[in-house]
Amino acid sequence: MANEQLQEAVNALKNTKVRMTPQRHAILEYLYNSMSHPTADEIYKALEGKFPNMSVATVYNNLRVFKEVGIVKELTYGDSSSRFDCVTTDHYHVICTECGKIVDFHYPGLDEVETLAEHVTGFEIESHRMEVYGTCPECKTEKH
Known part of the structure; x- marks a missing residue:
């Protein structure tokens, strides 16, 4: 099911003319396969081995793009760092x-x-x- 939703998110990005880079795909894939609502730092740490040139800023910027397109939600609770969730059905x-x-x-x-x-x-x-x-x-x- 996660792969189907990931493909829908990739298609949504294509429709908005946002270029699909390997980093963007990896961030999206990580989000869709993660059940933990990760922070940007957690996403960065999970992917830095695969993309040594990727910075935390790159992760933040891509999450912002995904948020604007409407495929990712930012969850803010109290003063802890934001966590990110894929936009799926209401939950x-x-x-x-x-x-x-x-x-x-x-x-x-x-x-x-x-x-x-x-x-x-x-x-x-x-x-x-x-x-x-x-x-x-x-x-x-x-x-x-």
């Missing part, structure tokens, strides 16, 4: 308060929230986001 995030790990959580029932909010307030709703906080299994094990 929510469960965040560990100990280590900062973010895990996707799908709950289709929440799709009605926007309709209800619109109905109750008269606002024209564009989007919503929900975060659930707790302690991940690894951190829970470490505590005990």
Whole structure:
């Protein structure tokens, strides 16, 4: 499934005339195969062996391009560094308060929230986001 979504993202870039470089492809591929919502630094560290000439700035610049095209979302939580997520179907995030790990959580029932909010307030709703906080299994094990 990740490969199919990666191909859709590559096609979306082609449609916007953004040139597909090996670095861009590697960053996208890493994002689509990663379940951890990596930071730009984590992406850089994972790819620096394959692309020794690539800088952290290159990763940031490409993530900005992907964000503008709408294939990547920047997740900012508190003062920690931004994490990046591929734009796929609507989903929510469960965040560990100990280590900062973010895990996707799908709950289709929440799709009605926007309709209800619109109905109750008269606002024209564009989007919503929900975060659930707790302690991940690894951190829970470490505590005990």
